[in-house]
Amino acid sequence: MTSISSARADFVRGQLDQVSGKQALFALNNRWALASKADFANDIDVLNYALTLEYLEAAFYQQGNAAGLLSGTEKGYLATIQSDEEFHVTALFDTIKKLGGTPVEKPGVGFGDAFASRDSYLTTSVTFENVGVGAYLGAAGFIKDKGVLQAAAGIFGVEARHAAVVANLLGMPAEGGVYKGAFETPIAQADVLAKVTPFLMSQMGTVPAGGVQTGGGAAAGKDQTGMFVLGGAALLGAAGAAVYAGRHRADEATDQI
Amino acid sequence: MMADQLFGGKPVLQFSTGHDRRTFLKWAGLVGVGATFATGLVPSTAQAAELKTGILTSSKAAKAATDIDILNYALTLEYLEADFYAKGLAAGFLSGRELELITPIGDHENQHVAAVTQTITTLGGTPVAKPTITYPAGIFDNRDNFLKNASVFEELGVTAYHGQVPLITSGDILGAAASIAGVESRHAAVIASLIGGNPFPNQIEKNASMETVLAAVGPLVS
Numbered sequence: 001m002t003s004i005s006s007a008r009a010d011f012v013r014g015q016l017d018q019v020s021g022k023q024a025l026f027a028l029n030n031r032w033a034l035a036s037k038a039d040f041a042n043d044i045d046v047l048n049y050a051l052t053l054e055y056l057e058a059a060f061y062q063q064g065n066a067a068g069l070l071s072g073t074e075k076g077y078l079a080t081i082q083s084d085e086e087f088h089v090t091a092l093f094d095t096i097k098k099l100g101g102t103p104v105e106k107p108g109v110g111f112g113d114a115f116a117s118r119d120s121y122l123t124t125s126v127t128f129e130n131v132g133v134g135a136y137l138g139a140a141g142f143i144k145d146k147g148v149l150q151a152a153a154g155i156f157g158v159e160a161r162h163a164a165v166v167a168n169l170l171g172m173p174a175e176g177g178v179y180k181g182a183f184e185t186p187i188a189q190a191d192v193l194a195k196v197t198p199f200l201m202s203q204m205g206t207v208p209a210g211g212v213q214t215g216g217g218a219a220a221g222k223d224q225t226g227m228f229v230l231g232g233a234a235l236l237g238a239a240g241a242a243v244y245a246g247r248h249r250a251d252e253a254t255d256q257i
Numbered sequence: 258m259m260a261d262q263l264f265g266g267k268p269v270l271q272f273s274t275g276h277d278r279r280t281f282l283k284w285a286g287l288v289g290v291g292a293t294f295a296t297g298l299v300p301s302t303a304q305a306a307e308l309k310t311g312i313l314t315s316s317k318a319a320k321a322a323t324d325i326d327i328l329n330y331a332l333t334l335e336y337l338e339a340d341f342y343a344k345g346l347a348a349g350f351l352s353g354r355e356l357e358l359i360t361p362i363g364d365h366e367n368q369h370v371a372a373v374t375q376t377i378t379t380l381g382g383t384p385v386a387k388p389t390i391t392y393p394a395g396i397f398d399n400r401d402n403f404l405k406n407a408s409v410f411e412e413l414g415v416t417a418y419h420g421q422v423p424l425i426t427s428g429d430i431l432g433a434a435a436s437i438a439g440v441e442s443r444h445a446a447v448i449a450s451l452i453g454g455n456p457f458p459n460q461i462e463k464n465a466s467m468e469t470v471l472a473a474v475g476p477l478v479s
Contacts, residue, residue: 179361
């Protein structure tokens with residue numbers, strides 16, 4: 001039990017090189033233990049959660065690519081990633097409407113110093129994509145409609161591709177950088193929120209109502225302290241959030257397992 | 258059509274029991290990929306109809322046993338992938354960054370075999386035995402052949418897992434399958450970038466339809 005919660009904490013900090021087969025199996029068989037039933041009331045809730053993340057990602061690549069930091073093959077890769085994220089926004093938006101829901105509004109975003117250089121842009125991109133991968137996997141268990149599930153899984157896989165390829169552009173270690181072990185690790189909603197909040201905070205001052213805070217409950221209340229402590233440049237904020245999330249996650253894992 | 262290209266479209270799998278082979282082919286048919294790997298079966302019109310009926314009733318008939326069948330299908334593909342990378346890496350024509358990127362893929366596939374096997378056992382099922390795998394000549398002759406086949410293979414693996422998503426009934430198994438599928442997506446993207454392919458061929462991972470399978474299976478199975 002202890003080993004798994006510390007493994008999760010390490011994963012969030014990006015220090016976990018490889019999960020042992022035994023750990024992996026344990027994680028595999030407790031795949032949904034991270035998710036709390038209060039996180040999402042229905043499929044539309046999950047879709048709006050995903051839509052907020054995709055809005056954030058799409059805006060991130062629009063600004064990043066406009067900054068003119070890239071050239072050649074990697075410029076092409078990042079252009080494709082941008083259009084993938086824009087497509088995800090449209091697909092989620094339309095799906096929510098089709099299901100009779102109301103899509104959340106596009107959040108205000110700010111990325112601090114993320115576009116100061118090619119390396120900071122790509123490094124932040126890897127962080128974002130891996131959060132996206134974990135967020136989809138963490139939320140998938142809540143989805144009831146098989147069609148919605150299929151689409152969410154399809155988006156999840158594409159985010160994993162983005163994460164791996166951008167990490168490779170940065171020359172990150174294969175295991176622990178390009179790949180995150182033999183199994184993707186889900187990230188609970190509260191931890192995803194802790195990670196992306198700095199990007200939402202920098203313009204808005206508050207997390208948009210009806211946005212990502214879909215029923216965070218007590219956990220969201222706890223996060224408030226963390227959000228203001230984190231502040232600062234978006235990139236540093238993300239790193240800080242990861243450490244914070246790691247601590248939070250360790251507590252949570254202790255509670256839930 | 259991807260399946261046409263892998264191993265030159267030649268069958269590579271031989272199962273030790275007829276039951277294992279039938280299970281694999283049934284689910285290969287359902288999820289849309291993989292049937293062309295196996296020898297010795299040309300689906301008749303009657304069998305194709307049976308497969309179609311199976312699909313129509315699968316959502317109603319889905320039980321734990323069904324999930325075990327899907328897991329055994331996945332296990333067969335993972336066995337094939339693990340074996341493929343073991344042989345390819347042993348051939349020794351990768352070096353530097355490529356070697357660094359491909360080596361963990363082999364480890365991942367081995368861990369997938371172990372985890373899927375364990376999951377089947379935990380659920381009270383019987384894991385299929387590792388099939389006998391015979392590759393066509395040339396697959397492991399050089400870096401290009403190895404990586405090109407790896408690329409097709411990984412894309413096929415991604416498609417296979419995504420094809421299973423709506424068919425799996427247990428949330429736990431779905432989570433396990435998804436956590437593996439995401440890793441296969443990483444593999445596919447990295448290998449595509451190594452061979453100058455497109456690491457992001459789709460905005461949403463695709464999954465094959467039944468029609469695609471039935472059209473593809475007939476001419477390719479030996």
